[in-house]
Amino acid sequence: MRRWGLLAKEALSQTLTFARFFCLFHVTNHYLWSPTLVFGPSMLPTLNLTGDVILAEYVSHRVGRVGPGDIVFVRSPVDPNKIVTKRIVGVEGDRVTYFKPRNGDTCHTVVVPKGHVWIQGDNLYASRDSRQFGPVPYGLIEGKAFFRYFHPLLYLLVTEVQLKPDMGLGRRSFSHGLNWLE
Template identity: 40%
Template sequence: MTGRVFGALSCQKRAFIYTFHLAGTFCWFKIFNEHFYELKASDGPSMYPTIHFQGDWLLISKHYKNGRDIGFGDIIVYKKPHDFHSEVAKRVVGLPGDYVLKDPPLNGETAVEKDAQMIQVPEAHVWVSGDDAPWSIDSKDYGPVPMGLILGKALGRFWYPFNYERFENPLKPVTVGEH
């Protein structure tokens, strides 16, 4: 019966109904994408090997927008402080009040330079670093990132054909006095 009634509608009315449903679907998708989860393509070597240069899709949770519930070692997506049109993914290595080494030793080196600079992360900011530090443009280059620029937290990655890997936090915070 429903098929006959729908079939009896004029072509104009059917087009209106299809358009209405399509617009509704688009609105729900947009709301979901803005407020809950989003997929973003990876691009660049700075987070390798955690995130590959290309071909990975990051699952971003918007629950963490503006730094809400962000923790040490989380991978976040944020707008670059000096280029609001660029969005990047980096790992949080300093939270408000933490002291961080501006230029940490690279590639397994343990010696810290004599003129190494310690920086305290200001309130409402985080210090970020790429997993592949030599290729990363991050807080060592432009300073702490305001939490207001954080778009979300990367929960994991998808890659071809239908694989998913949840990100685990490999970092452990060090407290003063530990060796």
């Protein structure tokens, strides 16, 4: 009988260890950061058409730490079951001038309303973004791109996502200073 008691105690200990690991994994994956596969033409040339693995973090947007130039994961205002990857071009109060490539080169200017952001893909000719559906509520931001994993064959290198190209906004630079393995 004593043997069964030791076996039960060991099984309980292992189960609790697994439960702790699972809880830590769940909290980390849903509330702190997680790897995300991103593919499609809308963010070319910054992100690859065939797919990039991006480390997404879920804290910055909750504390108001996203701004122009940041690549974010947004719940689509057109299809709420879909998450899209776009760059923030303007935040509330910003005046954004844009053009719709397929409708000629007519420029339009809009002031981003309070509680909203203006998002666009880097590839203007292959992106469905704020130019079509307008400013996006800040609450639809799900996360922010933090790192891009690059893994040719057997090598695993971590590189910073190029978050801040010159977008001609004449605004301050938003650099994270996160440069791994340059």
